[in-house]
Amino acid sequence: MSGRQDVVADRNADILVAGTGPVGLIAALALARAGFSVSLVGPEPRLDDRRTTALMKPSLAFLDGLGVGAELAAAGAPLSAMRIVDATRRLVRSRPVTFRAAEIGEDLFGLNIPNTRLNTVLSEAAAAQAGIARLRTTVERWELTPGRAVAHLADGGTASAALVAAADGRASPAREAAGIATRANPLPQAALVLNFAHERDHESVSTEFHTETGPFTQVPLPGGRRSSLVWVVRPAEAEALAALPDEALSRRVEEAMQSMLGKVTVEPGRQVYPLSTVSPSRFAARRVALLGEAAHVIPPIGAQGLNLGIRDVEELTAIAGAHRDDPGGEAALADYDRRRRIDIVARTGAVNLLNRSLLSGFLPAQLARMAGLGALGAFAPLRGFFMREGLRPGSGLAALSGGLREKVGR
Numbered sequence: 206m207s208g209r210q211d212v213v214a215d216r217n218a219d220i221l222v223a224g225t226g227p228v229g230l231i232a233a234l235a236l237a238r239a240g241f242s243v244s245l246v247g248p249e250p251r252l253d254d255r256r257t258t259a260l261m262k263p264s265l266a267f268l269d270g271l272g273v274g275a276e277l278a279a280a281g282a283p284l285s286a287m288r289i290v291d292a293t294r295r296l297v298r299s300r301p302v303t304f305r306a307a308e309i310g311e312d313l314f315g316l317n318i319p320n321t322r323l324n325t326v327l328s329e330a331a332a333a334q335a336g337i338a339r340l341r342t343t344v345e346r347w348e349l350t351p352g353r354a355v356a357h358l359a360d361g362g363t364a365s366a367a368l369v370a371a372a373d374g375r376a377s378p379a380r381e382a383a384g385i386a387t388r389a390n391p392l393p394q395a396a397l398v399l400n401f402a403h404e405r406d407h408e409s410v411s412t413e414f415h416t417e418t419g420p421f422t423q424v425p426l427p428g429g430r431r432s433s434l435v436w437v438v439r440p441a442e443a444e445a446l447a448a449l450p451d452e453a454l455s456r457r458v459e460e461a462m463q464s465m466l467g468k469v470t471v472e473p474g475r476q477v478y479p480l481s482t483v484s485p486s487r488f489a490a491r492r493v494a495l496l497g498e499a500a501h502v503i504p505p506i507g508a509q510g511l512n513l514g515i516r517d518v519e520e521l522t523a524i525a526g527a528h529r530d531d532p533g534g535e536a537a538l539a540d541y542d543r544r545r546r547i548d549i550v551a552r553t554g555a556v557n558l559l560n561r562s563l564l565s566g567f568l569p570a571q572l573a574r575m576a577g578l579g580a581l582g583a584f585a586p587l588r589g590f591f592m593r594e595g596l597r598p599g600s601g602l603a604a605l606s607g608g609l610r611e612k613v614g615r
C-alpha cells in the first residue's frame with residue numbers, strides 16, 4: 206500500500222464533529238466524555254483572533270465539567286456588574302442601567318477570556334481526550350444517506366458517522382448539504398476589536414454604550430487596568446478607525462467612553478469583523494445537527510453568541526446520550542430541533558430587535574427601547590428576571606414564580 210492509501214482510509218466513528226472553532230472543540234470534548242467515538246475534522250484553531258469572549262456562569266460550569274475550568278479561570282477576568290449607557294443623541298434617551306451579580310445572589314456573572322487562550326486550552330484538551338480522532342483537514346463534500354453520513358476530506362480520505370455535529374461556522378457547508386434553508390442578512394455594521402490600557406481600575410464592571418451605529422462595549426481584562434473593546438460602527442468607519450495612529454485612536458476610544466476610565470492607551474493589534482445575521486429554518490436534518498454559528502449568527506450585543514453555542518452542545522450531548530442506538534436518527538434530530546428552537550429563536554430575536562432599534566431612527570422603536578431600559582432601571586424584580594434569564598433561559602421565570610409562591614404562601 207502507498208502512503209497515500211494510508212491517509213485515505215475511512216475513519217468510522219459514532220459522531221463526526223465538523224469545525225475546530227470553540228464550539229466544535231467543546232462539542233468533541235463533551236461527546237467523547239459522554240462515551241462516543243468522535244472524529245474531529247477541521248484546521249488548527251486560529252490563534253490570531255484578538256477577540257475576547259464573555260462566558261457566563263452556566264457556560265463556565267459546563268466547561269468545568271469537561272475538565273478545562275481551572276485553566277480558563279486562570280486566563281479570565283471576572284465580570285461582577287454590567288452597565289448599559291444610552292449614548293445616542295436621539296430625542297428620547299434612557300438613564301444608565303446597572304446590573305449587579307450581587308443583586309441576584311451571585312458573586313459574578315462570568316469571566317471574560319481572550320479567544321487565543323480559550324482556543325488553545327480547548328484544543329489541548331481535545332488532543333489529550335481519549336475517544337477523539339483528530340483529522341487536521343477539511344470536508345470537501347458531504348454524502349448524507351438515510352443510514353450514515355460520509356465526509357469526503359480534502360486530504361483524500363473519508364470519514365463516516367451516524368451523526369454530524371456541524372460546528373463549521375456561519376457558511377456551514379454541512380448545513381447546505383443537509384438542504385436546510387437559511388436566511389442570511391449582511392448588516393450595515395462592522396465590529397472594531399482591540400484591547401486597551403486605562404488609568405482607572407475597571408472594578409470588574411463591563412459597560413455597553415448604545416450608539417446610533419450599534420454598541421460600544423468595554424469588557425474587563427485581568428489586572429484591573431486593561432479592557433477589551435468591541436466597537437460596532439458602519440463598515441467604512443470601522444476601517445477608518447482601525448487605520449488611525451495609536452494616539453488618535455486612543456483619544457477616540459476615551460471620548461466614546463466619556464473618559465469613564467481615565468486616559469486610554471490602545472494596544473497593538475486591531476481587527477475588523479463584518480457583521481451579519483444568519484437564521485436557519487431548522488436546526489437538524491439528514492443526520493446533521495447544527496451548532497454554534499452554523500445554527501445562529503447574531504450581532505455582538507450582550508455576549509450571547511458562544512454562550513448560546515455552548516447550550517447547543519449541552520443539549521446535543523444529552524440527546525445523543527438518550528439515543529445511543531442511533532444518535533443521528535430521525536427521533537434524535539427531531540428532539541434536538543424541538544429542544545433548541547425556543548432558546549435560539551428567542552435569543553436571536555431579542556438581540557436582533559435591540560440592534561435594529563439602535564439603528565432605527567423610527568421614534569416608536571426608540572420609545573420602546575427607552576421604556577424597556579427605563580423599566581429595567583427602575584424595577585429591581587424585573588432587573589433580577591433579566592439577569593437570571595441572561596445567565597440561563599428559564600431561570601428568571603423559575604425565580605420569579607418561586608418568589609411569587611413565597612409571597613402567596615405556597
Ligand SMILES: Cc1cc2nc3c(=O)[nH]c(=O)nc-3n(C[C@H](O)[C@H](O)[C@H](O)COP(=O)(O)OP(=O)(O)OC[C@H]3O[C@@H](n4cnc5c(N)ncnc54)[C@H](O)[C@@H]3O)c2cc1C
Pocket residue numbers: 223224225226227228229246247248250256257258259260342343344345372373374375378396398435478496497498499505508509510511512513514
Ligand atoms: C466581535 C465579536 C465579539 C463576540 N463576543 C462574544 C462574547 O463576548 N460572548 C459570546 O458568547 N459570544 C461572542 N461572540 C460570538 C462568538 O465569537 C461566536 O459565537 C463563536 O466564535 C462561534 O464559534 P463557532 O465555533 O460556532 O464558529 P467559528 O469560530 O467560525 O468556527 C467554525 C470552524 O469551522 C471550520 N470549518 C469551516 N468549513 C469547514 C469544512 N468544510 N470542514 C471542516 N471545518 C470547517 C473553520 O475552519 C472553523 O474552525 C462575538 C462575536 C464577534 C464577531
